Amino acid sequence: MEALIPVINKLQDVFNTIGSDAIQLPQIVVVGAQSSGKSSVLENLVGRDFLPRGSGIVTRRPLVLQMIHVDPEDKKNAAGEGEVEIEAEEWGKFLHTKNKIxxxxxxxxxxxxxxxDRMAGTNKGxxxxxxHLRVYSNKVLNLTLVDLPGLTKVAVGDQPEDIELQIRSLVVEHISNPNSIILAVTAANTDMATSEALKLAKKVDPDGRRTLAVFTKLDLMDAGTDAVDILCGRVIPVKLGIIGVVNRSQMDINNKKNISDSMKDESTYFQRKYPALANRNGTPFLAKTLNRLLMHHIRDCLPDLKTRVNVMTSQFQQLLASFGEPVEDKSQTLLQIITKFASDYCATIEGTAKNIATAELCGGARICYIFHETFGRTLDGIDPLGGLRTIDILTAIRNATGPRPALFVPEVSFELLVKRQIRRLEEPSVRCIELVHEEMQRIIQHCGTQELLRFPKLHERVSESVTHLLRTRLSPTNTMVENIVEIELAYINTKHPDFADAAHINAMITEARKPNKSPLDSKDLADKLAKASLQNSTDPVNLKDSWTSGLLKGGRTNPPNATPRSVSAESIGGQTPPVPGSPKVERREAQGINLLPGVPDLPVARKLSPREQRDVDVVSK
Structure with a gap:
């Protein structure tokens, strides 16, 4: 039974070192109000002065105190491997200072x-x-106790305003452990019904099966009163018992009174004041009781602890095995991992990766879809005259003629309006670049091989490097697209065949509008225009294949073959929005992403004169 406590101490050191609280180990938690005598109780159990003293809150961090009984002939083994035999009979070791004695x-x-002060600061926080402190001595019993900050009500000095809530939360966290024994310390010269320690203990342990009460300062009770009813459990019953102790007074501490002398005075006090209860009170009886309770508590908790430790051991062994063999040549392993990542990245783009997704498009397939479907349909769906009102064309012509009417349509107005429409191609092109950039970033997540995932920090650095590289290439790509658009704006090629076709159609339109034309000539002209329209519609580059029908009606319409090729003519601009539920709306919703916001066309405010209509037709057609 005595060997159980050292085993728990080793487990506690292991879990404290790795920073895990997955297993709640059996321990004794000391709880009490500020200045209730907790530190004095611990010093009496150890038999030495070792805790800080002072006014106000002194214990500002939990102190895990492991008392280990050491026989004089077993000092070297207790000191640890590689340590020389210790001459002193009692010594201590901190977990944070390693093997320092x-x-x-x-x-x-x-x-x-x-x-x-290093962790909590000097402001009483x-x-x-x-x-974690270990005390080795031949005068102590094997015990593990956790000393917590004393419960307080009011912030003093530089303490935070919520110091009460902080301490209470810390205490509740420790005593809520079902494997912990609660040592509730209360001063006997206060009303037991106001004990904060017993109140918190009852809150987390309603049945009182793991609560032991300790009453201090029995010698400071008012004259004419005694603690018989309290120590016998008649006032507030505690299942594990109530033990009274007498600690050193502040004067004794100032005079450096020896603890051994203090314990003799304590025994004399109980024999004189409470002779019937002397054998069930005092510091020696408290130490034996705590040792017995802790051993029995560990024995009861041990089966469950063993099961949980075995489960965790199995889990971590599997995790360790998943990391593979130890790395001998770090440089070679690093080069192999990075090379494999680069190969997987290229294979994902080229479509030759081993694991091909079937749920959605990814990698090169998605980039292809963005170029040919999303971007291509958006360009095909752009109305060349979208957002260009008739009154805008007429205004541009008039502004270009100056103070007197011109005999011919000025070319300046034409170039001004054409450049304005060409500029509309830049926005969907930039958006296309963004979509491709996003997909290339997503590819990084598909290239996380098992070898790379074995090293999380390397995986993070590789991902950051590739993301940074893609981000640096985004700006030059946007600049290239802007330059291409600027090149197109710098020179308008009027020798293009489309301009010859437009001039031919304009000539026929002018001929058709002459007032002396017979109906037969008009019919012949309509046939010619229909043939011209049919010829233009066979050219996939030509976007003017609906001029004939528009001009015959005295206006313009969208190309008849543009509906199945475009993303949505109505959504990109130039036409009245369709009625929801119509075939046009359904066709638009089925096309995918729209890269260009629409600009609605506005009607002309007045009727144009024949000459104005002709000039507008020359520029726009």
């Missing part, structure tokens, strides 16, 4: 104080990070 308990106090 403290034989002077005054140094232990200073180390606790400095470590507390608290920290949940625990300090």
């Amino acid at each position: 403290y034989t002077d308990f005054e140094e232990i106090r200073e180390e606790i104080q400095s470590e507390t 608290i920290s949940p990070d625990a300090i």
